[in-house]
Amino acid sequence: MTIDITRTGAESLRGLCGGRVHLPGDPGYDAARVAWNLAVDQRPAAVVLPRDAAEVVEVVRAAAAAGLRVAPQTTGHNAGPLAGRGLDGVVLLRLSGLDGATADPRHGIVRVGGGTLWEPAVDAAAAHGSAVLHGSSPDVGIAGYTLGGGIGWYARKLGLAANSLTAVEMVLADGTRVRVDAEHDADLFWAVRGGGGSFGVVTALELRTFPISTAYAGFLLWDLADVEPVLREWAAWAPEAPDEVTTSFRAMRLPPLPELPEFLRGRSVAVIDGAVLGSDERGTELLAGLRALRPEVDTFGRVPAKSLVRLHMDPEGGAPAVSGSSMLHSFPDAAVDAFLAEAGPDARTSLMAAELRQLGGALGRPDPTGGALAGLDGQFLTFAGAMVVDADSAARGLADAARLGEALAPFDNGRAYLNFAETPVSTRSAYGADRWERLTRLRAVVDPDGLFAANHPVE
Incomplete structure (x- = not known):
């Protein structure tokens, strides 16, 4: 008798996130796995929809225990490389439930959930006469856009959106929740500002605002x-x-x-x-x-x-x-x-x-x-x-x-x-040799078993 180890591992996730777990063959699986780019056919071992950071922790720990990998995703605008590398044994963690944007004009930041799209953040900043370094579309996910760099209409004056991050909250491969910024785990904070999604699941971000009305x-x-x-x-x-x-x-x-x-x-x-x-x-x-x-x-x-x-x-x-x-x-x-x-x-x-x-x-x-x-x-x-x-x-x-x-x-x-880059490319080609070496060293520290699957992975 042949046992499908991946299916067995995915079945072990069934009780998580209030039942918002979809496996191949389930009635909700096809709708849950659809990427924003409808030309991309994502077929993961499971799709899970958490609603808060605590549920993300549960999924990460359960997936690791079941021998599965985890791929965080908000919209799937850049899903092609992820699907192109294969999603066998991968849990697609759809983060749209972690949404919302709140402006803090006193400190000059907007705080957003890890699954928030750009429009709510733009509106939150604008209510106080400010702007964030958004992209060219209102329905792109902030996390993927910003972790990958981020080029918008203020870029030649104010630089990449990644470098407007003031803090990131994440779930690491061992299931711990961390908050990283310039004073707390500065190495990991450096890595996520442009290094992509290989280092953990981002559950919240804080973005600097600029006095642009x-x-x-x-x-x-x-x-x-x-x-x-x-x-x-x-x-x-x-x-x-x-x-x-x-x-x-x-x-x-x-x-x-x-x-x-x-x-x-x-x-x-x-x-x-x-x-x-x-x-x-x-x-x-x-x-x-x-x-x-x-x-x-x-x-x-x-x-x-x-x-x-x-x-x-x-x-x-x-x-x-x-x-x-x-x-x-x-x-x-x-x-x-x-x-x-x-x-x-x-x-x-x-x-x-x-x-x-x-x-x-x-x-x-x-x-x-x-x-x-x-x-x-x-x-x-x-x-x-x-x-x-x-x-x-x-x-x-x-x-x-x-x-x-x-x-x-x-x-x-x-x-x-x-x-x-919406097809698989060498991730290394985005960085100089020194930065790539530093990224790979950090990945080995925070995710030594390669739990996280990213569209452009730091291996």
Whole structure:
């Protein structure tokens, strides 16, 4: 008789978390295992939904005793690498029950649960005239985004979101609960600020707030047929732009979906969006060269800081997609040519968006008090994404993203930004040799048996 050790171990979790445990074959299993990226098929040994840190402790200890591993996850925006490495014998710990955001204006922080999405934190800070270093979407999980680095509309002025963390509360592999900050277990605090999810289950985070109530922000839009002079102007301007401005460029091919605004529905366009942390006059000055190219739409103006969480118009609520990403040391005219050949108006591609994120500024100066990812040493990040309807469209999207990456390979600095890497890559490629060695030493101390499974693991 053959005994399924994994199934037996997973069955031992049944009584935990008030019965919020789902095993393969259970009625709630398929709904519980769905990632935000609907193109990712997660099939763990069990899905467990704790509601507080005490229940997380119970699950971690029970999984370890049963010989299973644990993968914490809030939304599954970046679930592809985790599923790609295999989830046999893994308990998927869905943390959406650990939510909520509370502002403490006296100490200049917002405290959030380990499963909180960005919008509640943005709103909590905004109620006191402040901002947090959120990303480009309101429904991304704060923990995964921040532990992996975090690049938003204030990044060139204020750096990575990871380095705005003031404290993290975690459950370690032995089931103990710890609070780490600059004075308490500074080594582990260093590791989680950019080192990813290999070190424990984050049950709460405290984020520094910044006195930003408004920004000069918006987007400029052109028909994709007019993209070449726009991209050349932006690519020449972006590397030397002052720190107070952070922007992105996208070549977009939008489907005729009814939920899109009419001026975007079914069109191919070039878009530059971003924010200036300065006066309207300063914003006008900085955008003069781009505005001289006569955009069809120009929404830049003074807006509430909380509105920036939807500026990028990222899809919300889940979507099926495949993508590719790279970090570029430079983007000269030859790189513009290569980009346009793969994503310009004459390209035959399935990519819905081919994006360049402006780096530099504070991102290019390693934060001396920062964590494992103290900065990014490229000038631009690329992100190329395609929507998926079936296996053929997924294969085409991956191939087109890879072709764009190959075209830009002469300008690639060899580093990965792991939050944008949605297929398995070498985690080591995100860090220098010294930082990687320190991360691996710390992982061996806090999780010597490799209990935790992460999308980008520190092995």
